[in-house]
Amino acid sequence: MKMYDLPDKRGHFGPYGGTFVAETLISALDELCKQYEYYRGDAEFQTEFFRELKHYVGRPSPIYHARRWSDHLGGAQILLKREDLNHTGAHKINNTVGQALLARRMGKSRIIAETGAGQHGVASATVAARYGMECVVYMGSEDVKRQATNVYRMKLLGATVIPVDSGSRTLKDALNEAMRDWVTNVGNTYYIIGTVAGPHPYPMMVRDFQAVIGNEARQQMQEEYGRQPDALIACVGGGSNAIGLFYPYIGEENVRMIGVEAAGKGIDTQKHAATLVTGRPGVLHGNRTYLIQDENGQIIETHSISAGLDYPGVGPEHAWLKDCGRAEYVAITDGEALAAFHALCRFEGIMPALESSHALAYAAKLAPTLRKDQLLLVNLSGRGDKDMATVAQQSGISL
Amino acid sequence: MNRIESVFSRLKSQDKAALIPFITAGDPDSATTVALMHQLTRSGVDLIELGVPFSDPMADGPTIQRSSERALKHHISLKDVLAMVAQFRKMNQSTPVVLMGYANPIEAMGYKRFVEEASRSGVDGVLVVDYPPEESAEWVRHLKDQGIDPIFLLSPTTPESRVKHVAELAKGYVYYVSLKGVTGASHLDLQDVSSKLSQLRAHIRIPIGVGFGIRDEQTARSIAERADAVVIGSRIVEEIEHSQAADLLANVGALVESLRHAIDARSNHSSDIG
Structure with missing residues (x-):
């Protein structure tokens, strides 16, 4: 390239x-x-x-091997870039x-x-x-x-x-x-x-400010694993945590880059926020990019269980990475994200943000299809404390 | 000479400033819009800016945003707006109609199809708020191919180099946004407007309309003393919002007549265009 x-x-x-x-x-x-x-x-x-x-945010954020969850899934090893450990709890x-x-x-x-x-x-x-x-x-x-x-x-x-x-x-x-x-x-x-x-x-x-995520990851992967991951996985609303991880890897073509959007209640319903997976290019909020819109160019209300992914546009660099084929974009439903949320809590003692749970859910789908020596690096972009009420409500519990 | 040029040339010979109202197509409903356009011309306007409703009108204040939301409740599309213009044209061949709106409905229709249908419907100019000159080369080429005037905005913060760029692309008239902020705001400084307009006239050879912040007869007259056209949007849209259906045409008509009267009473007109 x-x-x-x-x-x-x-x-x-x-x-x-x-x-x-x-x-x-x-x-x-x-x-x-x-x-x-x-x-x-x-x-x-x-x-x-x-x-x-370094001194205020607490960087670098570690890469953590989710070994128990990986063993349970029975395929590739899942590594987490721990942006949830940053000051304020997200990237x-x-x-x-x-x-x-x-x-x-x-x-x-x-x-x-x-x-x-x-x-x-x-x-x-x-x-x-x-x-x-x-x-x-x-x-x-x-x-x-x-x-x-x-x-x-x-x-x-x-x-x-x-x-x-x-x-x-x-x-x-x-x-x-x-x-x-x-x-x-x-x-x-x-x-x-x-x-x-x-x-x-x-x-x-x-992107430049968030690229610290991918730059650290490249160095940490080299030092701790002696190689780069086979795939990067990150959730995409506007797409800043994903670009932060992806950008330093764009030139490394043997590293797959997978952006995970919110399929909400399903991409065949009207209730989702999967812009790159289902949208068409247009102009909104100052840039030309993929948008969720009706046939007349009006922006449609989106839905996701995670407020951070609930957006009808997406960063223009993701639009470009999709079109030129360098990155892949997939979508995960509310239900799949919730299941991944609970899994990470139980297997690793880590409570992920619902946004990040979308990336985790796709990793959980992909890992079993890969060999045990393959590495998936998931951006754990935020912690889930803020989502407690939403998760409880989904389980019929009021806090 | 196209309709916009004809209007400004007639006004110049009469030593008058143009009165340009803005209404949102489909507000309060699609049946009213064409009747309202005819009412506006009867009440003395020279050109009509017809807003194309959009779900995310970023540059507009709450009044015009609400008018967009009212229109979108009836699912008014760009195609519907063009049909309204065609309907208006059946009875009116002389009053120019300029569409004003945001990029995405046009992007969704495609430049080529839009300019062909707009031309067929009798649209004279188009102002797309979020197409600044830098992103407009292809867009302007399509408009000019169909004889539609590209209308551009200039603001108090536009530097001279950009004024020159706009001067090269713009046709019909340019629209000077008289204050920082969104439509419907209110803190207009007439001194500023005067000095900025004389700077603009060093480069802009077509008429200059002034809008944003013109809410009463006195301000309208003061602007008419300085500009070639007075654009009034939020004040008229408010009148529409607050009128009962039965009184809407009469109320808007009365408001526009009073504005017409005010701007025709201007003194010391010092425009030196053309």
């Missing part, structure tokens, strides 16, 4: 990505591009970023630390964020507190209900959480509202997007 150097200068991954926003946002994005281009090559910025990841903080450091250098005193599961909101509120910045988090009112604990966490961290009542009252509507805030308050405000979607430079910038 020739050297992978996407996106191009304007943020295109093949036909995907780009800057599809109203004129009012262009100058803010141009400024962000210029500043990020400068700081991504600035040694002092990078040193501070990695120092924060999201890698990105918010990076963007908050950038915001500080750009002289912004206020950060805003959108959130679905609440993990990105918590990660944003956390860094705002850490760096002494004002923080406003937009969250669909439906998600506010589903993720009450995370809402309270954000408030404890000093953030203002604004419930969004428009549209489907979920992540996409929170994103619309955050964009509106940014357009209005761009002078003092930095918008921390939590995933590898949105207009350029966000998909590239968030």
